Amino acid sequence: MQNKSMLKTDNLVMQFGGLTAVSGLSLDVKEGQIAGLIGPNGAGKTTAFNMITGVYSPTKGHVYFNNEDITPYKPNKITNLGVARTFQNIRLFSSMSVLENVIVAKHLRMGVNIFESIIMSPSYKRKDKQAYDEAYQLLKEVQLEDVAHELATSLPYGKQRRLEIARALATNPKLLLLDEPAAGMNPQESMELMHFIKEIRDKFKLTILMIEHHMKVVMGICENITVLDHGVTIAVGSPKEIQSNPKVIEAYLGVDIDA
Numbered sequence: 001m002q003n004k005s006m007l008k009t010d011n012l013v014m015q016f017g018g019l020t021a022v023s024g025l026s027l028d029v030k031e032g033q034i035a036g037l038i039g040p041n042g043a044g045k046t047t048a049f050n051m052i053t054g055v056y057s058p059t060k061g062h063v064y065f066n067n068e069d070i071t072p073y074k075p076n077k078i079t080n081l082g083v084a085r086t087f088q089n090i091r092l093f094s095s096m097s098v099l100e101n102v103i104v105a106k107h108l109r110m111g112v113n114i115f116e117s118i119i120m121s122p123s124y125k126r127k128d129k130q131a132y133d134e135a136y137q138l139l140k141e142v143q144l145e146d147v148a149h150e151l152a153t154s155l156p157y158g159k160q161r162r163l164e165i166a167r168a169l170a171t172n173p174k175l176l177l178l179d180e181p182a183a184g185m186n187p188q189e190s191m192e193l194m195h196f197i198k199e200i201r202d203k204f205k206l207t208i209l210m211i212e213h214h215m216k217v218v219m220g221i222c223e224n225i226t227v228l229d230h231g232v233t234i235a236v237g238s239p240k241e242i243q244s245n246p247k248v249i250e251a252y253l254g255v256d257i258d259a
């Protein structure tokens with residue numbers, strides 16, 4: 001049942017002055033798929049995410065989400081359509097509790113504005129209660145409710161990553177972009193993360209595109225992988241096809257592919 005495209009990029013190019021960071025990227029991520037975007041450092045992966053989420057306006061090419069051309073849209077419009085992301089470095093609100101981190105994202109989705117929160121209007125109180133309930137329910141679904149009132153940054157690293165993903169889920173996405181979710185994790189945490197990603201894909205009916213350097217994670221959960229090298233797509237295929245592709249092996253030469 002993986003026929004419909006959830007995310008398509010058509011010949012995306014991103015130039016920074018004389019540097020072509022991404023050169024003609026054409027992705028096709030099917031609904032319900034977990035897809036991977038890999039490549040050595042500086043290959044253009046995060047730049048691709050920035051173009052998909054509207055942070056960068058591509059030099060050339062188009063981004064289609066659910067068959068809609070979202071290339072000209074601003075990041076908040078793209079989020080509202082159902083695209084969420086996490087970042088390479090964890091970006092939690094450090095002075096807030098686990099629950100508050102998720103409530104903030106819920107407020108954003110509900111369109112709570114500062115004025116109504118200052119005057120504590122009835123509409124704000126209603127939305128705030130709804131945000132609280134939904135955030136708490138979400139924490140239950142990702143098994144973080146037992147730490148709901150702890151300071152977000154006091155959690156162990158693996159749980160902070162899980163919280164960051166939960167916060168992205170608070171915007172009710174259809175497509176989730178994960179930028180190096182396994183970065184800095186020990187083998188046990190990486191294994192748990194793999195199970196967690198599959199679990200949320202099924203539970204929340206998500207399509208997932210992830211950037212990841214950790215090859216065991218990529219090969220373990222991605223159904224389709226695109227490999228970038230110096231901005232150029234050098235391979236697309238299943239984990240098995242990618243692992244035996246000579247161009248990929250060459251691009252990673254000097255890098256321990258099983259590391």
Ligand SMILES: Nc1ncnc2c1ncn2[C@@H]1O[C@H](COP(=O)(O)OP(=O)(O)OP(=O)(O)O)[C@@H](O)[C@H]1O
Nearest residue numbers: 016019021039040041042043044045046047048088
């Ligand atoms: N805003 C920018 N201005 C100028 N150059 C940039 C900008 N963003 C990225 N680059 C350059 O574009 C290239 C691709 O960078 P990018 O961060 O997309 O790579 P990456 O594949 O995500 O790398 P890593 O795996 O190390 O995170 C690099 O040469 C980088 O220096």
